[in-house]
Amino acid sequence: MIRMKSVQFTLLIALLMLISACAAPATPGDAAESGQTASTESGEKVLRIAYGAEIDTLNALTSQNLTDIEILMVEGLIMSNDQNTYIPILAKEIPTLENGGVVMNDDGSVTMTWNLHEGVKWHDGEEFTSEDVCFTWDFIVSEAGSAVYNQTEYLNIESCEAPDPYTVVFTWKAPYAPYASLFDTILPKHVLEGQDVLTYDAYNRSPLGTGPFKFVEWKTGEYVQVEKNEDYWRGDPYPNIDGIIVQFIPDPNTRVNALKAGEYDFGQILPNQVKEVEDLAGYKVELVNTNAWVHFDLNIASERGAMLFSDQAVRQALFHAIDREAIARDLMEGTVEVADTGITPNSPYHNSDVMKYDFNPEMARQMLEEAGWTDSDGDGILDKDGESFSFTIINRNSRPERVAIAQVIQANLKDIGVEVTFENLENASWIEKWLSKDWEAVVSGWIIPADPSLTSLYACDASNNFTGFCSDELDAAMEASDMVLEFSDRKPLVDEVQAILAEEAWSLPLHYLVNPFVLREDFQNFKGSGTNLGSYWNSYEWDFGQ
Amino acid sequence: MGRYILRRLVQMIPLLLGISIIIFLVIQAAPGGPETVFLGQGRFVDPEIMEKYRQRLGLDQPIYVQYLRWIGAALRGDFGYSYTAARPVSQMILERLPATLELMAVGFVLAAIIALPLGIYSAIRQYSIFDYLGTSFSFLGIAMPVFWFGLILQLIFAVRLGWLPTSGRITVGNTGFGDQVAHLILPAVVLSLRYIAGWSRYMRASFLGVINTDYVRTARSKGLSEQRVALVHALKNAAIPVVSIMALDLAGLFSGAVITETIFAWPGIGRLFIQAMFDRDYPLLMGILMLGSLMVVFFNLIADIIYGILDPRITYD
Numbered sequence: 001m002i003r004m005k006s007v008q009f010t011l012l013i014a015l016l017m018l019i020s021a022c023a024a025p026a027t028p029g030d031a032a033e034s035g036q037t038a039s040t041e042s043g044e045k046v047l048r049i050a051y052g053a054e055i056d057t058l059n060a061l062t063s064q065n066l067t068d069i070e071i072l073m074v075e076g077l078i079m080s081n082d083q084n085t086y087i088p089i090l091a092k093e094i095p096t097l098e099n100g101g102v103v104m105n106d107d108g109s110v111t112m113t114w115n116l117h118e119g120v121k122w123h124d125g126e127e128f129t130s131e132d133v134c135f136t137w138d139f140i141v142s143e144a145g146s147a148v149y150n151q152t153e154y155l156n157i158e159s160c161e162a163p164d165p166y167t168v169v170f171t172w173k174a175p176y177a178p179y180a181s182l183f184d185t186i187l188p189k190h191v192l193e194g195q196d197v198l199t200y201d202a203y204n205r206s207p208l209g210t211g212p213f214k215f216v217e218w219k220t221g222e223y224v225q226v227e228k229n230e231d232y233w234r235g236d237p238y239p240n241i242d243g244i245i246v247q248f249i250p251d252p253n254t255r256v257n258a259l260k261a262g263e264y265d266f267g268q269i270l271p272n273q274v275k276e277v278e279d280l281a282g283y284k285v286e287l288v289n290t291n292a293w294v295h296f297d298l299n300i301a302s303e304r305g306a307m308l309f310s311d312q313a314v315r316q317a318l319f320h321a322i323d324r325e326a327i328a329r330d331l332m333e334g335t336v337e338v339a340d341t342g343i344t345p346n347s348p349y350h351n352s353d354v355m356k357y358d359f360n361p362e363m364a365r366q367m368l369e370e371a372g373w374t375d376s377d378g379d380g381i382l383d384k385d386g387e388s389f390s391f392t393i394i395n396r397n398s399r400p401e402r403v404a405i406a407q408v409i410q411a412n413l414k415d416i417g418v419e420v421t422f423e424n425l426e427n428a429s430w431i432e433k434w435l436s437k438d439w440e441a442v443v444s445g446w447i448i449p450a451d452p453s454l455t456s457l458y459a460c461d462a463s464n465n466f467t468g469f470c471s472d473e474l475d476a477a478m479e480a481s482d483m484v485l486e487f488s489d490r491k492p493l494v495d496e497v498q499a500i501l502a503e504e505a506w507s508l509p510l511h512y513l514v515n516p517f518v519l520r521e522d523f524q525n526f527k528g529s530g531t532n533l534g535s536y537w538n539s540y541e542w543d544f545g546q
Numbered sequence: 547m548g549r550y551i552l553r554r555l556v557q558m559i560p561l562l563l564g565i566s567i568i569i570f571l572v573i574q575a576a577p578g579g580p581e582t583v584f585l586g587q588g589r590f591v592d593p594e595i596m597e598k599y600r601q602r603l604g605l606d607q608p609i610y611v612q613y614l615r616w617i618g619a620a621l622r623g624d625f626g627y628s629y630t631a632a633r634p635v636s637q638m639i640l641e642r643l644p645a646t647l648e649l650m651a652v653g654f655v656l657a658a659i660i661a662l663p664l665g666i667y668s669a670i671r672q673y674s675i676f677d678y679l680g681t682s683f684s685f686l687g688i689a690m691p692v693f694w695f696g697l698i699l700q701l702i703f704a705v706r707l708g709w710l711p712t713s714g715r716i717t718v719g720n721t722g723f724g725d726q727v728a729h730l731i732l733p734a735v736v737l738s739l740r741y742i743a744g745w746s747r748y749m750r751a752s753f754l755g756v757i758n759t760d761y762v763r764t765a766r767s768k769g770l771s772e773q774r775v776a777l778v779h780a781l782k783n784a785a786i787p788v789v790s791i792m793a794l795d796l797a798g799l800f801s802g803a804v805i806t807e808t809i810f811a812w813p814g815i816g817r818l819f820i821q822a823m824f825d826r827d828y829p830l831l832m833g834i835l836m837l838g839s840l841m842v843v844f845f846n847l848i849a850d851i852i853y854g855i856l857d858p859r860i861t862y863d
Contacts, residue, residue, distance in 0.1 A: 056630040146598035221813020249811040258712040261704040428578025
């Protein structure tokens, strides 16, 4: 029995330990000081980033993930910044009609001349030249370039010439307004020439760039480490920090725990985790508005959808019945901003003067009545010509926050006598259903680059228009806005596109998505960007400590 | 025995071929292909690019052509390239294997050290407080969701107490052995829980079955100490079913633990697998699943062999 007692004793100790651990007061400050954070004490400023799931490759052109890690090392002619604007990086300036870099030819083609910075060195000491730019273009438009997700945009370029090491001349088949969004990555010709770029690990797993940081190590499943590029072309003092470790932590809860334990200086979290870290000692939270917006789409490509939603007044009535404020405030915990157009307020192309669908169920009911929808059989659901006003929203299980939004919409519409049912699907099945166009309504989301073109989403024959809606007026406006090369000419056209879209009421913008970042309190010059190129665009300016 | 093993090894060949066909079909039967990964990212793509992408990967071919290509290459040791990483599948798996083996082996040993004495002691002191506690612990262990348990341990030992790191395999720049061990503790404990829960129940049941048999009673009546009776006479026979169950679980060593590895950001095969699944990365999925299948088949054989060694009444011919 003595052994028995000792076992019980051990269990008791274990139990006590667990209880005391739970009862111990939270001391995040202590944990932060326990020496696991950036090694400032050794004099080196090494930033530790708690990143999400591991990326596929470090080749920014062929990666299917966000390419923010690549941007620490690899640069392009341009980059998009926190103002949703393209800025020149390896080019001295972005060519325009005004500065003479863009010339319209009589045959309709466009000649575009990029002047490059001189004396920019690749990380191996070789000089960066116009040959590298043309090599990059050659790869993208080659057969292997189908791995580049926006290859078709580059196919609009007819030729690339390098008359001297610091000049690149593109000939475009026709004017293409988003031209300044291309070439965010340049490949090193002297490393990749003659290689199969898609499978060349010596580049794809250890990229060579011209950027502020040099590649050190990619430990599979664990981290990517980069160090300061001492010969960075911007010169002293850039970059300010000595190195960065990007640790892959796929689970969002673990990521928050790791930040709370003080193991990292910087990390991206989910909007519904903001409350958990708001008061975390030693850290601050920054909410970055993104170019992604969540929207409620109606579809007339399906039979039932066509029957219900073909009348514009009916669509507008439904939109007036949806309480977007409540979704933003209660569901998204006030972290997001209600959207009236797909282009965010921090883009210069944002149009704030579009038709707005204020929450007004009374008016919605009235509008539906005028359109002939009344509850003639008294079952609480509106009907017309013997058909009741009921439709189905397709939900995907992998996006619980959107399912929650759909539930709010369902409740809102029920109040005006419209019945909504759900069809819940697994991710890939949902995509298949969505592509088939055989559905009536959906809560979905898009992200656009800093360029404001919406043509590929809403044009009649657009590859991503799955709703069956089509407007000649809109098509004309979008086509025109994609062909002009000056901001002052383009802005009114993009404004018109947004105005028409709002009035047509095919898709109700709900809110812009927000990316919350947790940063150590003394972190400086974080300028989060909501574009598809991510928030690491100014890493050379980042700093912390003294 | 030698001929038996040889025969079993030969039988593995058609078995694995059959498995590979089934897996190949099942993987591709799932809705959505690798090109939907593009769409899953939320950015819009051109159907033309999607079609070119499918052609480049050979996905536009009939499925039997795709399978024959795959098996032809696989038989020559070439498991193809991952769609997303564009790297050899075998290389990607080999890179992950050490981390998975490390975690699984430690979790396994930990579980064995705790589960077996727990089961034996519960059986000897059947219906004692200890037995009840052990039983409750086992059911708790089986019922507790792994991800929840993992997160709670992180909160206690990393966030509150600051004793252990939350996740990862090492602290970058720290090459010390202590750092590695510290990173290993939480995932290994979480991983071992389900084995402890299962094995201790098997051990207890099996021991109870043996302890009341005639030969144990004979041993007792000879005046042997209770300890000797339990650990020498009863244990060997009680261990037979438990050992074969453990041997089968060993197959899992190579496929890793999906949830534990994800929660603790452990760079193992389980995480690679789940990512490959989301990405519909067919060659990588085939590689991982075939390795898993090979191990299950192989450890089945091992279990059968151990069975024969432990129980002389079982013969093979």
